[in-house]
Amino acid sequence: MKKGSGMPIICGVYKLYWDTCPSFYIGASYKINHRFARHKADLERGDHANKEMANLYLLNGHPKLEVIELCERNTLLERESFFITQNIDNEFMCNSIFVDITAILLYFKFFQLLTPV
Numbered sequence: 001m002k003k004g005s006g007m008p009i010i011c012g013v014y015k016l017y018w019d020t021c022p023s024f025y026i027g028a029s030y031k032i033n034h035r036f037a038r039h040k041a042d043l044e045r046g047d048h049a050n051k052e053m054a055n056l057y058l059l060n061g062h063p064k065l066e067v068i069e070l071c072e073r074n075t076l077l078e079r080e081s082f083f084i085t086q087n088i089d090n091e092f093m094c095n096s097i098f099v100d101i102t103a104i105l106l107y108f109k110f111f112q113l114l115t116p117v
Contacts, residue, residue, distance in 0.1 A: 008033060012070040013079050016053070016063035022092040023056050025063070028080035030073045036065045052094040 010032040016039060017024040029035035042048040043057040056063070071079045087093045 010067060010070065011073050011076070013068045013076070013083050015066045015068050015083075017066065018056060018060040018063055020060045021056065023052075023094050024092060025050065025053055025094050026068070026080065026083050026087065027095075028076040030076060032065070032067060039063070050094065050096055052096075056094065 009030075011030040012032060013026065013028045014032050014036070015024050015026050016036075027035065027039075039048070039053075040062055043054060043062065046054065048054045048057070053063070068083060069079055084093070084095055
């Protein structure tokens, strides 16, 4: 736990879900608890970037958090893309696929530039 923060530093892939409906969101963060707090604050302010999640919040309240997999920071996007890809055909996943895929492609392009040939 980071000294003075009160929140453990958890790095990995997470799922946000509601008990009242089958919808869910997959994300990744090197500080999952901080990211979850940010999701909740954005939803409360009506300022969440994911409009489907914002609508789900209005109907169902705050989502719950499930840590799907712990991983190292340098593998976050790779592991997140794995779980998103596994659910790509699931109509209840409310990730914005275009944005997520764009981030993943940029991630891999960035690391290709760093990898010696």
